[in-house]
Amino acid sequence: MQLAGTNVGTQEAVSEGVSVEGLTVKFRGTPLIEGISNLFEPNKVTAIVGPTGCGKTTLLRSINRMHDHVAGMQVSGKVVVEGVNVYGADVNVREVRRRVGMLFQRPNPFPRSIAENVGLAPRAHGLANRGNVRDLVQEQLTTVGLWDAVSSRLHGSPFGLSGGQQQLLCLARTLALSPDVILLDEPTSALDPDTTDHIEQLMKKLSERMTVLIVTHNLAQASRISDNVLFLMKGNVVEATSARTFFHDPADERSRAYVSGRIG
Amino acid sequence: MILVRRRAGGPPTGPARVARTRSHELSTGDRVLQWVSGVAATIPLAGLLFITIILVVWAIPAIIYSGFTVFTSDKFFIGSFYNPNFSSVNGIVAPYGASYGALTFIVGTLTSSLIALVLAVPISVGGVLMLSEWIPRRLEGPLSTFLELLAGIPSVVFGFWGLTVFGPFLGAHIFPALSHLGVILPFFKGSWAYNGQGLLTASLVLTLMIIPIIASTTRQLVKRVPVLASEGAMALGMTKYEMVRVVTIPYVRTGIIASALLGWGRALGETIAVLLIIGMANNPPVNIYGTTSTLASTIAADLDSAFSDGTGMAVRAMAMLGLLLLIMSLITNLTGRLVVRRISSEALPVGRGV
């Protein structure tokens, strides 16, 4: 129960992972996700896969409460992050989102300078101050491998960067809050192979200190980087298992079909 | 289709350019459309040019007569028409004692419109942001209806209301309180007309008149901010206030500047409401409540009697005031365009560090 803690810098915090219990998400009464339960293991990469429209994005967005802002979305059940149900009564949503970072399918940098993109959120959360924010910005940009490319244009617009660089900037922006969990929704689907490869390496490395959930349509990618796989169809879990099992010896016939490319 | 694309103002794309070189392949319908749109695009420009030329031609004698005193003198007097003597300056003959210093009207026009602008921008932008982020969707419909209604109120009605209701109310209840500000800001000191007629009342009514212009543009701009961008801020645990500051405002800033300049142009040229409310005094305002007059309201009020001037100079002086107003409007308009182009060309606004 550390939802009020601040541990910038000390990123070795042991994560408890994310546990979803009886999660149902409805849109205007129609269920999009029907009572899913699953444990996303700490310090592991879990790939969420499944045919289009099966509820992958919906599941991901319920973990950091992004549905709060969509009229008509009702969430019930539990999502436990670090021992705290994020839908509990007196939970601080701001702190939940500090702990649970999210990277979107397409890069969405703020229309502010490159440095501000990384530094504004930590400043807002009181994790950095005027004095040390520059160090934080440099540290995060270095982590994602963007520092050399942008160090001379920190005060320039992020929209001059390539798509891949923008996505890395968004990753740095998320990491700057030192989250315990990071949610990625097809983060590389719009990127070139080199940046994709780079982000995959980063995911692997980041999973040493956080829980990583990645939605992907790219099964090769899932098999390259994931430790576990959660396979969804029509808002339900079909199979939740280790990546090795899922790709080589899945229990469910539908998983077999999906892996071999017959569905999805 | 190609024509439509070209008219939309985008750079000529590949196919469009090809089509232009092969214009003989256009159908008759296309060619007619091309011709009509060409003419339609030229009409406003030709109209503006025509009006400017007419005004300049009419104003020239008054300009020669006055020289620089147009800008430096606040003595505007169309002369004694029935005096047998005449005033003659630089070879131009005008009624006895005629003087066409426009300083009063320039000051009146600029101050009333600027006060209105300074008040209307934060009210409209702040209001729209509040409404879009904090107030339930249900209120959006009624609000936009209200804005449209506000925009549709005829200015003479605004003037009437300002003169009979709003002005007296301000004079009785608000100005006495405001005058305490005189300790810090001297121009809030002093007296005002019992019915509130004067600069501040006129500016406040102008504020109401330009709020719909700025607010409706802002509303459309805010709606066009990409959801993905605002979700990025929310996913970082930012509050709505922070999201507005970090994402929404940078996205809408250019458009707001443009609409503010549009509103300013409207305030500069507003005639009848200002005429009824500002007091039409022939002098610059003595304080923020003071009576004065503007270029537009003076033309409206005095043009009729100007025609009784046997030398014709009074009408020419009016043309000169009209020319000044036109120049001011053009300057705000062009500056607006320049500002917008400069801001939007530097990719996107960017601050100085964190």
Ligand SMILES: Nc1ncnc2c1ncn2[C@@H]1O[C@H](COP(=O)(O)OP(=O)(O)OP(=O)(O)O)[C@@H](O)[C@H]1O
């Ligand atoms: N904001 C929304 N309003 C209404 N329906 C929605 C909304 N978001 C998602 N849905 C519906 O929920 C279902 C699951 O959508 P979701 O985006 O989670 O699928 P997905 O698995 O991420 O698909 P994809 O692989 O195509 O991204 C779909 O049927 C979709 O139409």
Ligand SMILES: [Mg+2]
């Ligand atoms: Mg999706």
